[in-house]
Amino acid sequence: MALDRKVGFWEGVRYKGGGPMLAWALHRISGLGMIIFISLHVVASFFTQQMGSDWAIGINIIYESPYFQLFIVFAVLFHALNGMRIIILDLWPKMLRYQREMTWLQWLIFIPIYSLTIFIMIQRVMAGG
């Protein structure tokens, strides 16, 4: 009998798809991350203001930590730029031939903006903000 091969998460991750597959995986993770962040943020804000519950205040402390903010800026910025790249490729399929160059362009825009964000945040943390 043939061996049924459902491709599980780890089996899929082991496929060496390279940069474009990584971009797709990051797009999914950042999208999911933003949904969880916004949902929890709304719920936590509600419970903080209405009841002052400790766990909600705890969640808000996590949100306000610089590390988490670096993650969320990464998620938003990456998701937006990668989404733009995919939209452009969908609208002009002939550009799909140049997807490698477009991925480089995406990182070329991403790196300075994200570096600036890190710089400003470190500056504020150092200033005690």
Place this chain on the structure above:
Amino acid sequence: MQVKLTIFRYDPENDKKPHFDKFTVEAEPTDRVLDLLEYIKDYKDGTLAYRRSCAHGVCGSDAMRINGVNRLACKVLVQDVGTTLKVEPILGLPVQRDLIVDMEPFFDHYKSVIPYFVGSEEMPQKEQLQSPEDRERFDDTTKCILCGACTTSCPSFWANGNYVGPAAIVNAHRFIFDSRDQAVVERLKILNDQFGVYRCHTIFNCTDACPREIQVTQAVGEVKKAIATARLD
């Protein structure tokens, strides 16, 4: 040079679970991975099972996963993949034995997109001529050899085997953009299904895996656009 191979093994009559066997063979840098498999089968373990036919990258029988990516064993040289190799069957299709998978689900998807020329109902009195520009429009997708490397490298196909997959879309593209074909609307309707082109998330594994260097993702993108705009630009 010595090449170490780790090969996926599964014998449905004796094994409950698949396992990996290790072999070390003497090889030249210009040997193909298929040559190494042939050597193992001839001199080390005659029970090793894999498909091969032309052995020159035309028949598309020997698509397998070599060091983590889908390749044709007859087109990959040892010097390009190194001296430590892991060889597995392509993903997402049932394994019949060792490196042989059941290609039936793949061909069912292929057949579902009307992968043949549909001419006009009236019998033409002479050859149907086509300009070089019109022929050029679908030239890339005529090169498909149906090896399955693209479809089985696609995470959307792994997630749901009902997705027609890039190979079927490439073969639909070949006829959709043929100026003489009369079944364009039917094909676009088939691919507008929930398991049609929109399962493609522009991951590009298919384009990387294609041994014929077909711009698979571009072909899928062009079919998506044809469906969305109802125009064949």
